[in-house]
Amino acid sequence: MVVPGLAVLVVAWAVGLVAEDQVFPFPTVFGTRAPVPVSLLAATVGLMLITYGLDRSRTPVERTANRALWLWDVSWSxxxxxxxxxxGAAAAxxxxxxxxxxxRAVVAGLGGYLVARSVVRVDLAALAPLGLLIANSVLWDIRVLPDAGPWLFSASDDAVSWGVSVLLLVLGLGCLATQDQRLHWPAAPP
Structure with missing residues (x-):
């Protein structure tokens, strides 16, 4: 299952890098349309590999393992x-x-997924990266934010938006490392 996931990731990055300066007009709450870069949409789709791999890690074998297999999940992430x-640096x-x-979208989306995973079922948490992107899009208002958009849409060298993204990832990794891996599974039959 890793090969299809890698293919999705490679295709998503290729589409995102080729779609330079292409935007998707996303409707917002305040009437104007947010110019969502196609590259951010592609990066969010690319997260399917990571979330799929982490979703598959909650098997009964891992649940009853004697080793700390959560460390593999933290390392993978x-x-x-x-x-x-x-x-991203090589592309720049x-x-x-x-x-x-x-x-930055991958770092933030992965962090959002890991935080959401500690609160809700893993299949619902997989929607967190897309939820972050949609929340940034819907809350866009040119009249309120004339010089800068939401943090995911800010300039790629903006230190604050990178800090928020990295903080979200660190929080997610912390949630993953400290979470009881048996929380989301029903009790074993007697």
């Missing part, structure tokens, strides 16, 4: 975020400004 940031060095914004 951290490596996925680091690879996304490295890919190649002259594509969409790379860092996509990397």
């Amino acid at each position: 951290a490596v996925a975020a680091a690879v996304s940031v490295a890919t 060095l190649a002259g594509n400004p969409e790379g860092p914004a996509m990397a």
